[in-house]
Amino acid sequence: MTRRFDVCVVGSANLDLVATAPELPRPGRTVLGTGFAEHAGGKGLNQAVAAARAGARTAFCGAVGDDDAARRLLHVMDQDGVNRDSVRTVPDVPTGRALIGVSASGENSIIVVPGANACLQPVDVLEAAASAATLLVQREVPDDTVRAALEAARAAGVITILNPAPASAIEQSTLALCDLIVPNEHEVELLGGAERLLAGGATAVIVTLGARGAMLLRQGLEPHLVAPFSVAAIDTTAAGDACCGALAAALSAGVGIPEALRFACAAGALATTRAGAVPSLPARSEIDRLINGAG
Numbered sequence: 001m002t003r004r005f006d007v008c009v010v011g012s013a014n015l016d017l018v019a020t021a022p023e024l025p026r027p028g029r030t031v032l033g034t035g036f037a038e039h040a041g042g043k044g045l046n047q048a049v050a051a052a053r054a055g056a057r058t059a060f061c062g063a064v065g066d067d068d069a070a071r072r073l074l075h076v077m078d079q080d081g082v083n084r085d086s087v088r089t090v091p092d093v094p095t096g097r098a099l100i101g102v103s104a105s106g107e108n109s110i111i112v113v114p115g116a117n118a119c120l121q122p123v124d125v126l127e128a129a130a131s132a133a134t135l136l137v138q139r140e141v142p143d144d145t146v147r148a149a150l151e152a153a154r155a156a157g158v159i160t161i162l163n164p165a166p167a168s169a170i171e172q173s174t175l176a177l178c179d180l181i182v183p184n185e186h187e188v189e190l191l192g193g194a195e196r197l198l199a200g201g202a203t204a205v206i207v208t209l210g211a212r213g214a215m216l217l218r219q220g221l222e223p224h225l226v227a228p229f230s231v232a233a234i235d236t237t238a239a240g241d242a243c244c245g246a247l248a249a250a251l252s253a254g255v256g257i258p259e260a261l262r263f264a265c266a267a268g269a270l271a272t273t274r275a276g277a278v279p280s281l282p283a284r285s286e287i288d289r290l291i292n293g294a295g
Helices: 043-053 068-079 115-119 143-155 185-190 194-199 239-252 257-271 284-294
Strands: 005-010 014-021 035-041 058-065 083-090 096-103 108-113 132-137 159-162 204-208 214-217 224-226
Touching: 005 043, 005 143, 005 239, 014 068, 035 043, 035 068, 043 058, 043 068, 043 239, 058 068, 058 115, 068 083, 083 115, 096 115, 132 143, 132 239, 143 159, 159 239, 185 204, 194 204, 204 239, 204 257, 214 257, 224 257, 239 257, 257 284
Parallel strands: 005 058, 005 132, 014 096, 058 083, 132 159
Antiparallel strands: 014 035, 096 108, 204 214, 214 224
């Protein structure tokens, strides 16, 4: 079956306000920053751009306000060739924002203000979700919209991937619609463990481990660890999104899960070598070079 898109991403689009400082402030404490920048971001937009840069024909379903921030984000989609026919403009509601602090060691803390992202409706996502080889969703838009996208994709025979971030309770019936679930090691604990996720019907659970790589878990098979790539990390913002987007791109091209995960881990590693969210996402040629150089 010919698909209109390789990857459809349903998720959030934010303008990221990024402050850098020697260390992140503890509660009740103020620190002096060393820099400030504004970047396109939001887990959905990050993952859509990551998939597109990894070589996939990518569509994005999301919602933005009618403001300058929205126009900046739409321009980013256009620059990276991300189809935005399913991006909804919501009057009188601001485009989402993320307030991000980044320490000198590359760690980050993030506050997300959803804005228009909270207005994304099931009807906005159904057509595109069913028109791709792979659907990728997260949890920065309403749960009923995420579920509707998964249902439409499952009915159309689309590979479904859930990145359950930010992590909170998820109905078992929603988990059952996911072929792959990609939490980090903290999120998988909040969701009851990989065994519960696999028992719910997922083909695979991929636990991202940051600087320690990623673990692939499947029913009846031994765990498979993908070792980390050696890079000089300066900012971990969007590394997980780079991984998810590249994973979706590889799977949409028919690559097996272990090989797709190695490709995804390389993309995630490269994203830590540059500041910001969308600006840090690597191109396919960079990912290939890192993998080939690692042997």
